[in-house]
Amino acid sequence: MGEPAFDPAAPLTPTGNLRRRRAVSRVAESGATLGAAIAVAVLGIVVYSVFVHGVSALSLDFLLEGEPDGIGPALVGTAELVLIATLIAMPIGVLVAVYLVEFGGRLAAPIRLTLDVMNGYPSIIVGVFIFALIVEATHKQSAIAASIALAMIMLSIIARGTEEVLRLVPDAMREAAAALGVSRWRAVLTVILPSAMGGIATATILGVARAAGETAPLILIDSVWDGSHVSLDPLGPVPNIPVTIYKLSEEASPEGFARAWGAGFVLLFLIMLANVGARVLLARSRRRMAP
Amino acid sequence: MRGASALPSRVRIQSGPLTEAGPSGGRRELPVESVFDVHGVSVFYGTKRALDGVNMRIPRSRVTALIGPSGCGKSTFIRSLNRMNDSVSSFRLEGQVLYHGHDLYAGNVDEVEVRRRIGMVFQKPNPFPKSIYDNVAWAPRNLGLRRGLDERVEGALRGAALWDEVKDRLKDGALGLSGGQQQRLCIARAIAIEPDVLLLDEPASALDPIATASIEELIHTLKGRFTIVIVTHNMQQAARVADETAFFGLGASDGGEPVGTLIEHAETATIFGNPADPRTRDYVSGRFG
Amino acid sequence: MSSATSPAAPGAARPAARRSRDWRRTFDRFGDGALYGVCALAVAIAVGALALSAYQVFDHASPAISKFGLGFLTSAEWQPNFDVYGAGTLLYGTLVSSFFALLIGGPIAISIGLYLSLLAPKGVRGVVSPLVEMLAAIPSVILGFWGLILLAPFVQQHVEPFLHDNFGFIPLFGAPQTTGASVFTASLILTIMVIPIIASISRDLFLAVPRDVQDGASALGATRWEVVRGIVLPTTAPGVIAASLLGLGRALGEAIAVSQLIGAGEKIDVSLFETGDTLAARIANQFPGAITEMHKASLYYCAAILLAIVLASNLGAQWIGRRFDYRRMAE
Numbered sequence: 022m023g024e025p026a027f028d029p030a031a032p033l034t035p036t037g038n039l040r041r042r043r044a045v046s047r048v049a050e051s052g053a054t055l056g057a058a059i060a061v062a063v064l065g066i067v068v069y070s071v072f073v074h075g076v077s078a079l080s081l082d083f084l085l086e087g088e089p090d091g092i093g094p095a096l097v098g099t100a101e102l103v104l105i106a107t108l109i110a111m112p113i114g115v116l117v118a119v120y121l122v123e124f125g126g127r128l129a130a131p132i133r134l135t136l137d138v139m140n141g142y143p144s145i146i147v148g149v150f151i152f153a154l155i156v157e158a159t160h161k162q163s164a165i166a167a168s169i170a171l172a173m174i175m176l177s178i179i180a181r182g183t184e185e186v187l188r189l190v191p192d193a194m195r196e197a198a199a200a201l202g203v204s205r206w207r208a209v210l211t212v213i214l215p216s217a218m219g220g221i222a223t224a225t226i227l228g229v230a231r232a233a234g235e236t237a238p239l240i241l242i243d244s245v246w247d248g249s250h251v252s253l254d255p256l257g258p259v260p261n262i263p264v265t266i267y268k269l270s271e272e273a274s275p276e277g278f279a280r281a282w283g284a285g286f287v288l289l290f291l292i293m294l295a296n297v298g299a300r301v302l303l304a305r306s307r308r309r310m311a312p
Numbered sequence: 313m314r315g316a317s318a319l320p321s322r323v324r325i326q327s328g329p330l331t332e333a334g335p336s337g338g339r340r341e342l343p344v345e346s347v348f349d350v351h352g353v354s355v356f357y358g359t360k361r362a363l364d365g366v367n368m369r370i371p372r373s374r375v376t377a378l379i380g381p382s383g384c385g386k387s388t389f390i391r392s393l394n395r396m397n398d399s400v401s402s403f404r405l406e407g408q409v410l411y412h413g414h415d416l417y418a419g420n421v422d423e424v425e426v427r428r429r430i431g432m433v434f435q436k437p438n439p440f441p442k443s444i445y446d447n448v449a450w451a452p453r454n455l456g457l458r459r460g461l462d463e464r465v466e467g468a469l470r471g472a473a474l475w476d477e478v479k480d481r482l483k484d485g486a487l488g489l490s491g492g493q494q495q496r497l498c499i500a501r502a503i504a505i506e507p508d509v510l511l512l513d514e515p516a517s518a519l520d521p522i523a524t525a526s527i528e529e530l531i532h533t534l535k536g537r538f539t540i541v542i543v544t545h546n547m548q549q550a551a552r553v554a555d556e557t558a559f560f561g562l563g564a565s566d567g568g569e570p571v572g573t574l575i576e577h578a579e580t581a582t583i584f585g586n587p588a589d590p591r592t593r594d595y596v597s598g599r600f601g
Numbered sequence: 602m603s604s605a606t607s608p609a610a611p612g613a614a615r616p617a618a619r620r621s622r623d624w625r626r627t628f629d630r631f632g633d634g635a636l637y638g639v640c641a642l643a644v645a646i647a648v649g650a651l652a653l654s655a656y657q658v659f660d661h662a663s664p665a666i667s668k669f670g671l672g673f674l675t676s677a678e679w680q681p682n683f684d685v686y687g688a689g690t691l692l693y694g695t696l697v698s699s700f701f702a703l704l705i706g707g708p709i710a711i712s713i714g715l716y717l718s719l720l721a722p723k724g725v726r727g728v729v730s731p732l733v734e735m736l737a738a739i740p741s742v743i744l745g746f747w748g749l750i751l752l753a754p755f756v757q758q759h760v761e762p763f764l765h766d767n768f769g770f771i772p773l774f775g776a777p778q779t780t781g782a783s784v785f786t787a788s789l790i791l792t793i794m795v796i797p798i799i800a801s802i803s804r805d806l807f808l809a810v811p812r813d814v815q816d817g818a819s820a821l822g823a824t825r826w827e828v829v830r831g832i833v834l835p836t837t838a839p840g841v842i843a844a845s846l847l848g849l850g851r852a853l854g855e856a857i858a859v860s861q862l863i864g865a866g867e868k869i870d871v872s873l874f875e876t877g878d879t880l881a882a883r884i885a886n887q888f889p890g891a892i893t894e895m896h897k898a899s900l901y902y903c904a905a906i907l908l909a910i911v912l913a914s915n916l917g918a919q920w921i922g923r924r925f926d927y928r929r930m931a932e
Contacts, residue, residue: 027428027429027508029347029412029429029508030412030413032414033411033414033416033418033420033421033422033425033426033429034420034421034422034425035422035424035425036425036428037455037456038455038456039422039424039425039428039824042424042454042824042826042827043422043424043824045824045826046824046825046826046827049825049826049829050720050825050826052712053712053713053715053716053719053720054716054720055712056708056709056710056712056713056716057712057713057716057717057721057729057733059709060709060713060729060732060733060736060796060797060800061729061732061733063736063793064732064733064735064736064739067739067743067744067747070747070751071743071747074750112643113643113646113647114643116639116640116642116643116644117640117643117644117647119636119640120640120641120643120644123640124637124640128644132644132647132648134919135647135648135651136647137915137919138651138912138915138916138919139647139651141847141850141851141854141911141914141915141918142651142654142854142911143850143853143854143855143856143881143907143908143911144854144856145854145856145881145884145885145904145907146654146658146854146904146907146908146911147654149657149658149884149888149900149901149904150653150654150657150658152888153657153658153661153901154653154657173650173654176647180647204629204630204632204633205632205633205636206629206632206633206635206636207629207632209636210636230738231738233740234738234739234740234741234742234743235740236740236741236742236857237741237856237857237881237885240856240857240885240888240889241885241888241889244889245889263740263742266742266743266746267742267746267857267861270742270745270746270749270861271861278750281746282746285742285743285746285747288740288743289739289740289743292738292739292740293735293738296734296735296738300731394820396816396819396820399816399819401722401723424822424823424824425822426822427819427820427821427822428821428822429822431820431821431822432820433820434813434816434817434820436813438811438813438814438816438817439814439817440814440817440818440831440832441814441835441836442835450818450821450831451821451822451823454821454822454823454824454827454831455822498817501817501821502820502821505821505822
């Protein structure tokens with residue numbers, strides 16, 4: 022092919038167009054690093070602002086009293102909503118995942134597609150749906166309706182997470198159970214599900230973290246209440262944190278803003294805690310799963 | 313530079329000056345222009361020593377084979393010749409690798425420039441998920457060698473003995489080729505930018521015997537144009553293609569655990585016919601490894 | 602578990618043991634069937650809820666659909682007092698804000714994915730990856746509130762004037778509003794929401810590009826960027842597009858943060874700095890207070906349009922994602 026394109030004995034510094042290409046590569050690398058820095062910075066700024074503004078509003082009274090001074094009933098209300106939603110979503114989600122993994126079949130692909138679609142479903146539409154289904158029919162807002170809406174949102178998170186961890190259970194375990202004459206339902210209930218418990222718990226916690234912060238459905242379904250005292254009646258509206266923050270943000274009063282920061286701080290703190298906890302649980306259960 | 317004196321049990325043999333058949337029937341000394349001069353090179357991955365105290369000269373325009381059992385550092389060594397080990401974060405090299413007199417690991421060396429001059433073909437064929445033409449043309453385009461690109465691609469594919477088989481389907485995907493064809497494509501890719509050196513890391517071990525034979529034929533034709541270093545597990549292959557052979561085996565190390573090192577390096581005929589080190593003799597006669 | 606029978610009298614014990622075994626077998630078969638039934642029921646509930654939701658939305662929207670037809674999509678007349686409704690402004694605001702978020706957030710997210718997969722040392726990746734994912738966990742009401750109190754004034758006092766003064770010849774950058782509530786501010790918040798989704802998926806896609814192909818490219822004397830541009834990005838392009846569509850779906854459906862920041866404007870305006878509104882935000886704003894049937898039906902109509910757009914985006918993402926997976930598996 023003729024003379025070499027370069028002098029092999031020349032020093033090993035860039036020849037030809039390499040210097041320019043190196044510069045381009047460096048710019049690209051800086052851009053990528055900058056992008057990551059922006060993301061971390063935004064997270065830091067938001068968390069920091071919420072912390073700084075929220076901490077000053079915090080006090081024991083704030084956490085225990087009712088409106089207009091505190092968010093106690095709202096905290097209890099959110100806990101109730103999330104609890105009921107979990108009671109609905111967790112069994113359904115786990116059972117859907119069991120169906121996908123243990124029974125599969127031709128329906129598996131469409132079901133998985135449905136779950137993926139559910140994952141990206143706008144929560145405002147879930148709110149509109151439940152409003153039409155329950156609130157309009159009963160002519161009142163209720164915690165149970167809100168919980169059903171939240172359960173719909175949690176369902177895909179729990180189902181997908183459970184499916185992932187059920188897949189990790191080695192087939193050898195199922196075969197061993199069958200070889201021992203253990204029936205399917207017994208194997209699932211006593212062997213497979215317990216070994217997947219860590220992953221199921223992780224998925225549920227992530228679902229809870231998501232549901233606790235959802236505001237859009239609650240605006241339509243659980244937004245009018247007397248926030249001065251705790252209300253646990255599931256057949257009526259209960260105070261809750263996200264709508265409290267939303268309402269306070271739409272008013273224009275500085276005291277309202279201060280309380281919104283406080284409520285936001287509590288909510289964000291709990292959600293971040295749940296996320297970190299889920300991660301730790303996931304790491305631990307992964308370690309136990311992997312041989 | 314770690315010297316041989318620390319490792320008395322390791323013997324470094326140079327079986328005299330390298331010679332070739334002379335014009336009048338005798339033998340004359342070859343001009344030993346070396347491309348690589350390796351002095352006391354040891355390689356560490358973290359605290360684990362993978363290669364110990366290698367001293368070696370790799371001559372120009374010849375084929376040098378690196379043979380030896382697994383785990384004796386052959387792949388580590390060859391990848392150290394074009395800075396491909398840089399991507400392993402725990403990699404550390406002691407000693408000196410001189411390329412045409414320049415220290416390959418000096419601070420001001422651009423490793424991209426190094427790889428432009430010292431090409432590598434890997435054990436498992438790794439064509440890009442692009443067309444055959446684009447596979448070969450990709451690197452020249454990067455280098456700005458856009459004029460005469462078609463000729464360059466054809467030349468490279470001819471040089472890799474692949475042209476006749478693919479000349480009518482250059483736009484087809486490279487992944488549709490057979491294993492042997494893919495490997496020859498990887499060789500074409502490497503020679504398209506006219507490197508100085510070709511490093512072949514077990515290029516035929518993932519291929520069937522027929523494809524292997526075609527690769528070996530290829531190496532014969534490429535011999536004069538490039539300096540070639542080839543790692544192979546197959547002694548017969550080394551005997552067939554290589555001018556010089558270096559045997560890497562386990563040498564005792566002062567840490568207690570045996571570490572891979574260069575045992576003997578000489579003309580291929582000598583290594584296989586009359587090796588000086590008993591460990592070489594054991595290996596080539598099939599007593600172990 | 603079977604009843605204890607003395608082995609000394611096998612003849613007498615066998616019928617009892619067999620009875621217990623038979624009973625157990627029937628019980629197990631019933632149990633297996635019950636398990637299947639319960640699982641199938643769960644699946645039916647999940648799928649049914651989704652299907653029912655779509656049906657309910659369209660059903661309740663039908664009065665508005667029959668009254669306004671497709672003109673609803675282009676008319677910008679939204680007058681509850683006159684019972685005249687048109688979602689033109691909303692559709693415009695939805696598309697503009699979401700595509701802004703994708704245009705700005707997409708490249709940032711892809712570069713984050715590249716950083717986390719190819720540039721960052723393992724330790725840094727282990728820390729920054731979760732942080733990027735945490736960004737997705739911030740509830741939209743908190744992000745919207747933060748945007749309202751801190752981002753909007755900053756944008757209104759510094760960013761919008763800067764852009765207007767220097768680039769005002771582009772109609773996008775009109776005169777800033779007094780309040781900072783604008784399509785621009787809402788779009789910025791949507792950008793923040795969209796980034797973690799695209800970044801996490803991209804990161805996983807880039808990590809899955811086989812090492813040996815990248816090594817082959819490096820061994821040809823290519824710079825890192827050339828390996829990315831020539832190998833990593835083309836190989837993962839369909840997956841990245843699918844991820845972007847998922848991000849788009851998120852932006853399209855965001856109601857709360859947008860309603861806090863976009864100013865509930867009624868007009869379509871080219872300038873990003875004017876107020877506007879989106880389908881999701883309008884539903885959140887006006888649904889609780891809607892009294893007349895046509896008002897409610899129009900809001901359901903908005904929900905139906907939103908549902909259609911989001912489903913198109915998400916199904917598109919799923920379709921591309923599945924095709925992409927099959928292609929890779931065929932290698």
